[in-house]
Amino acid sequence: MTSTVVVGGFFGDEGKGKIISYLAIKDNPKIIVRGGAGPNAGHTIRDGDKIYKVRMLPSGFLNKNAKVMIGPGVVINPDILLKEIHDFGAEGRSFVDKHCGIIEEIHRTRDSKGDLKEKIGSTGSGTGPANADRAMRILKLAKDFDSLSDLIVDVPEQINSALANNENVLIEGTQGTFLSLWHGTYPFVTSKDVTASGICADVGLGPTKVDEVIVVFKSYVTRVGTGPLAKELTPEEAEVKGWSEFGTVTGRQRRAADFDFDLARRAIMLNGATQISITKLDVLFPDCAGMTSYEKLSDEAKSFVKNIERELNTPVTIIGTGPAINDVIDRRS
Numbered sequence: 365m366t367s368t369v370v371v372g373g374f375f376g377d378e379g380k381g382k383i384i385s386y387l388a389i390k391d392n393p394k395i396i397v398r399g400g401a402g403p404n405a406g407h408t409i410r411d412g413d414k415i416y417k418v419r420m421l422p423s424g425f426l427n428k429n430a431k432v433m434i435g436p437g438v439v440i441n442p443d444i445l446l447k448e449i450h451d452f453g454a455e456g457r458s459f460v461d462k463h464c465g466i467i468e469e470i471h472r473t474r475d476s477k478g479d480l481k482e483k484i485g486s487t488g489s490g491t492g493p494a495n496a497d498r499a500m501r502i503l504k505l506a507k508d509f510d511s512l513s514d515l516i517v518d519v520p521e522q523i524n525s526a527l528a529n530n531e532n533v534l535i536e537g538t539q540g541t542f543l544s545l546w547h548g549t550y551p552f553v554t555s556k557d558v559t560a561s562g563i564c565a566d567v568g569l570g571p572t573k574v575d576e577v578i579v580v581f582k583s584y585v586t587r588v589g590t591g592p593l594a595k596e597l598t599p600e601e602a603e604v605k606g607w608s609e610f611g612t613v614t615g616r617q618r619r620a621a622d623f624d625f626d627l628a629r630r631a632i633m634l635n636g637a638t639q640i641s642i643t644k645l646d647v648l649f650p651d652c653a654g655m656t657s658y659e660k661l662s663d664e665a666k667s668f669v670k671n672i673e674r675e676l677n678t679p680v681t682i683i684g685t686g687p688a689i690n691d692v693i694d695r696r697s
């Protein structure tokens with residue numbers, strides 16, 4: 365049995381969705397469970413010519429043998445969730461906890477104006493105001509909504525029993541370490557702690573039950589919305605490097621900078637990382653595109669990876685070399 369927690373090491377959009385969908389198929393966990401904030405997250409997954417953009421459903425849904433679940437710490441937009449379950453064929457194997465909070469129209473309205481929108485650059489998804497109402501103890505929960513009644517299970521009980529029965533469980537984080545309400549660039553952060561400890565609390569997995577923590581870094585840093593970004597490139601410089609990206613949820617252009625070792629070192633510490641995943645290596649080194657063997661990487665690409673391992677004193681085990689699920693070098697024995 366292994367519990368594996370996957371979290372973002374920078375500001376979200378590190379490519380966790382693709383890594384999680386790879387692990388969901390490769391490691392065949394019994395349950396893939398999502399923690400994190402809410403539908404402010406966006407994961408893009410490419411399977412053959414199909415592109416999925418998910419905001420609520422765990423990114424591991426492509427493994428049809430696994431159950432996908434959302435932990436009680438997450439706030440849900442029921443319309444988005446039910447549509448994704450339907451559109452992505454995840455009926456009968458998608459579940460939520462009765463204590464998941466529910467985002468309503470009023471939360472989206474409060475999130476689309478004033479300081480949250482203008483100063484923080486929030487996604488407008490209602491996630492922050494819903495979490496604020498939860499802290500005020502006035503937020504409605506999943507158990508109050510008939511449309512969700514068929515989806516409700518006791519998520520902490522399910523994942524802990526799966527582990528007790530020697531099954532694998534994959535715990536999916538959202539956003540990234542420096543968007544954490546506690547550890548990020550406050551006030552330019554999201555409305556929850558999104559480090560590994562917070563994600564585990566969201567799903568009801570105690571600290572002694574965690575086996576592996578994989579921190580995902582992109583080969584460069586991006587950030588959407590406002591807030592500090594050290595050594596930020598101009599949009600033109602980012603374009604030249606091929607780093608122009610647009611947000612999955614908001615469509616906004618992402619700001620970009622070189623791989624940041626100071627941030628990465630702190631992310632390793634805050635998350636207690638046991639492994640590192642590096643994504644989009646092919647964007648830095650186009651000759652790596654689609655490779656699945658570390659030995660075949662160019663010397664330049666290998667030294668980029670080795671330098672990260674040396675500087676962060678943590679093994680780089682999973683490397684993304686392209687957008688498809690199997691564009692991965694997996695160095696776990």
Ligand code: IMP
Nearest residue numbers: 376404405485486487492553554588589
């Ligand atoms: P909120 O989480 O919608 O309140 O937005 C707060 C800040 O976090 C804004 O700068 C958002 O752009 C950013 N943010 C929230 N979720 C994500 C994510 O999944 N990826 C990247 N940025 C995010």
Ligand code: MG
Nearest residue numbers: 377406407612
């Ligand atoms: Mg994203």
